[in-house]
Structures are given as structure tokens and as C-alpha cells.
Amino acid sequence: MAFLLSFAALIPLDNLGHYIQWHFIEISIANLIVMILMVVTFIVALVAPFPGRSRRKENR
């Protein structure tokens, strides 16, 4: 349990959230990070080589 609690202390969650404001756009840092991660994951999914792809081609 103490081990798990030390994990929980890594990110302080009891404070107010942080927000970015740009004119009428207001978004929490947490949501922005998730959106950036989704875009990055999408791009990586398109370009990263899929394991076994070249091997299967050789066999055919």
C-alpha cells in the first residue's frame, strides 16, 4: 500500500487544474496532453514498421 501511495504522490491531484487560455479557447493541460498524444500515436501508427511484414512478403 505504501508503495502504491508513493506512486500517487508523483502527480499532485489535490490542487486546481492548470488551464491554457488563448482568446476564447480554454483547455486544461491534461486534456491538451491527451490530444497531443492521440495525434502522435496516429502519426506513429502510420509510419512505424509493423513487425513481421517484411518476413511475410519474403515467404510469398
Added chain:
Amino acid sequence: MSTSEIDRQWTTRLRRRVEGKLPPEKLLPDTQPTYVSSWIYVFGIATLSSLGVVIGTGCILALRGPQWWHGSAYGHFINSMHLWSVEIFFFAMVVHLWGKFAMAAWRGGRALTWMTGVVTFLVSIGAGFTGYVSQSNFDSQWISTQAKDGINATGAGAYFNVLNLGQMLMWHIVLLPLGAIVLTGMHVLMVRIKGVVPPFEEGAEVAE
């Protein structure tokens, strides 16, 4: 019974239709075209797997109830599994739908695949929102008192009352999961019936 009578039975007709549209080798294929070996095709099944964890952990939460999931370490753990599998579910679903959008995967008579995806997305958002107001803590109190103003402004509050915990919980654990599961089943069956959409080819029409 004459053969024509047998032919007209709904069981016979349904069996022939299913056999024609979804023979076993299409339902459970052993190979896929080479262009499917790309990470972007992993996100449909990632969405499906995380949905499985969402439903499984939700069922464990239902077994023991709110006192347990708010008050014990194991309860907290399952509660967190439920939350984080939902996060992965939506994350994977969004990457999945971006991928399908980029491929225009509704081509070649696959409109129903796309549309069942769209409606699943909307139903899942409803399930997420009703989940927020079903937590039975200060967070859900805050969210529901904020949400009621918005919903009352549309007039829908008379039928869908976010302050009614009983109603919200039933939507969250019965109606919306049922919708999501049935729609997901249709979605995946549609993919199997139609086969994976071929890539764009210059000047070529897509076969049905």
C-alpha cells in the same frame, strides 16, 4: 412438409441469408491482405479489447457497490481499472476513427460500418457522461448540478434528469452499455461481411 413450405420458413430463409453473407471463412478469416499489416489496423481491436475490460471491471463494481469502491483498496483498484480502461477505449477509438477517415473506409458499400461506428461513438460518450454523474461522490454532485442547467435549457431535463441518481445509474449500467455492445457487434460483423476496404487506386472503382 413440402420443400416449398420448408423454403418459406423463416429459419430456412435466415440460415441461407447468413450462409450467403457470412460463411465461416469470412466470419473467422485466417489471412488478410498485406496492406492490413500496419499499426493503424490495431486500433479497432484495441478499442474492442479495452471495451471488454470496461465491461468486466464495471461488472465487478456492480457486484460490490459504491461503499466498497469508495472505501477499500481493492475497490479503488477496480474503480481505477474501470476509469483507465475507459481512457484507453476512447483514445484507441479516436485514433481508429481518424485512420478510417483517412482511408475513407466507408467506400464500396461500407456506409453501415462507418455509421454503426459513429453511433457507437455517440452512445459511448453518453455512457461516459452518465458514468461521471453515477460516481456517488462530490465530483458527481458537482458535475450533475452543472449539467442540469445545460440540459434544462434544452427542455430535455423533464425526461432525462441528471440529478436523478437512479435514472443515471440505470442508463449507465443497462441501456447505454447494451447499446454500445449491440452496436459494436453489428460494427464488427459488418467489417467481416464486407472485408477490409482496399487502398485507394488511381482511377479505380472500389468493388463491393
